[in-house]
Amino acid sequence: xxxxxxxIGTTHVPSxxxxxxxxxxxxxxxKPFFSGFDYVHGWLAREKPDVAVVFYNDxxxxxxxxxLPTFAVGAAGEYRNEDEGWGIPVSRSVAGDxxxxxxxxxxxxxxxxxxxxxQDMLVDHAVTIPLGLMWPGESWPVKxxxxxxxxxxxxxxxxxxxxxxxxxxxxxxxxxPRDLKVMVIGTGGLSHQLDGERAGFVNKEFDQLCMDKxxxxxxxxxRYSVHKFIELAGAQGIEFLNWMAxxxxxxxxxxxxxxxxxxxxSNTAAATVVLENKPLAGLKAA
Ligand SMILES: [Fe+2]
Numbered sequence: 001x002x003x004x005x006x007x008i009g010t011t012h013v014p015s016x017x018x019x020x021x022x023x024x025x026x027x028x029x030x031k032p033f034f035s036g037f038d039y040v041h042g043w044l045a046r047e048k049p050d051v052a053v054v055f056y057n058d059x060x061x062x063x064x065x066x067x068l069p070t071f072a073v074g075a076a077g078e079y080r081n082e083d084e085g086w087g088i089p090v091s092r093s094v095a096g097d098x099x100x101x102x103x104x105x106x107x108x109x110x111x112x113x114x115x116x117x118x119q120d121m122l123v124d125h126a127v128t129i130p131l132g133l134m135w136p137g138e139s140w141p142v143k144x145x146x147x148x149x150x151x152x153x154x155x156x157x158x159x160x161x162x163x164x165x166x167x168x169x170x171x172x173x174x175x176x177p178r179d180l181k182v183m184v185i186g187t188g189g190l191s192h193q194l195d196g197e198r199a200g201f202v203n204k205e206f207d208q209l210c211m212d213k214x215x216x217x218x219x220x221x222x223r224y225s226v227h228k229f230i231e232l233a234g235a236q237g238i239e240f241l242n243w244m245a246x247x248x249x250x251x252x253x254x255x256x257x258x259x260x261x262x263x264x265x266s267n268t269a270a271a272t273v274v275l276e277n278k279p280l281a282g283l284k285a286a
Contacts, residue, residue: 002100002176005047006257006277007184007250008040009214009243010133011270012056012126017088020132036260036272037133043258043274044134049183051097052142053104053169055162055245056126056187057151059084062118068153069116071165073108074146075101079123091128097143100176104145107172113165121146126242130187133272142183151188151239159229160222162241166248174251186246188239190261191232192268201234202269207261210240211273215256218247236268243273250277 016033024030061084063069075098081091098119105117123146131140147169150156157165166184173182190207193199210233213221221244230238247254258274 002173002178002180002182004170004173004182004184004249004251004277005049007186007246007275008134009186009246009271009273010130011189011265011268011272012129012187013266013268013270014084014086014088014125014129015266017086017125017129017132020129020136021089032262033265033270036262039258040134040272040274047183048181049142050180051100051145052183052185053145053147053173053249054127054130054185054187055147055149055166055242057239057242058148059124059126059152061124062122063148065153068150069148070150070157071113072116072118072121072148073101073105074118074121075105076119076121079121079127079144079146081124081128082122084124086125088125091132094123094127094131094140095143097145100178100180101145103176104169104172107175108168111168111171113168126187130185147245149241149245151241156226156238157241158222158226159224159241159244162244163218163222163248166245167251169245170249170251173249184246184249186243188242189233189237190240190269190271191234191237193234194236194267196235198234200267202263202267203232203234203237204263204269206232207269207271211259211261211271214243214247214273215254215275218244247275250275252280253278
């Protein structure tokens with residue numbers, strides 16, 4: 001059976017893609033951020049996941065404001081990137097796992113999540129930058145199931161709904177009969193706002209609260225309305241919805257094993273968190 005080994009939350013700011021291309025790992029501006037991935041590289045080398053389920057928001061590459069699903073699941077054998085207009089290099093493609101995707105899609109719809117299913121899907125920097133941060137080498141050793149969450153065009157799904165989506169995805173993963181080691185990724189955030197009177201807004205105290213509560217009290221975070229969350233985290237800080245879905249998919253006993261927080265990258269509070277997921281049954285027996 002498939003097993004959920006843990007989750008990673010990470011920022012996906014476009015300028016990170018340019019810094020990766022220019023190998024600015026030791027640059028004084030970038031080092032505090034990139035060094036937060038040293039632990040991640042060791043964790044991934046030890047755990048060796050087969051598949052990553054990636055909760056992210058599209059920024060106009062595959063979906064635009066005219067047609068924007070609240071939740072969409074990829075079911076392609078390959079996911080391409082294209083020029084997004086951020087001045088970052090076009091990424092290599094990412095391998096998919098259509099059989100696993102269709103299992104998740106079927107299970108979600110049976111679980112009353114009326115998602116959009118995509119057999120052809122471009123993935124943008126919200127997917128490719130996290131993969132480039134986690135596996136900085138020449139190839140990416142995982143297949144992905146991308147799950148898009150609308151954090152762009154209001155009305156947005158609630159934190160509670162995204163947590164529930166993640167939980168449904170977690171149940172789907174654990175019901176998959178193939179022996180797979182599955183990791184879950186949530187990208188975006190943390191606090192930031194790109195436009196308007198509060199452009200440049202970050203909220204370190206609230207970011208810390210979110211990362212703390214995410215570990216063992218995600219339902220408390222789910223009480224925030226979308227608008228209250230935006231007031232506290234900025235208009236684009238609501239990308240945290242992807243982190244909520246990631247956390248929901250961790251079905252066992254969850255422990256944080258790594259956290260890095262750094263202000264700013266571009267005008268964003270950058271964070272990287274690794275959460276391990278241990279089976280409840282195994283803990284009871286221990
Ligand atoms: Fe974003």
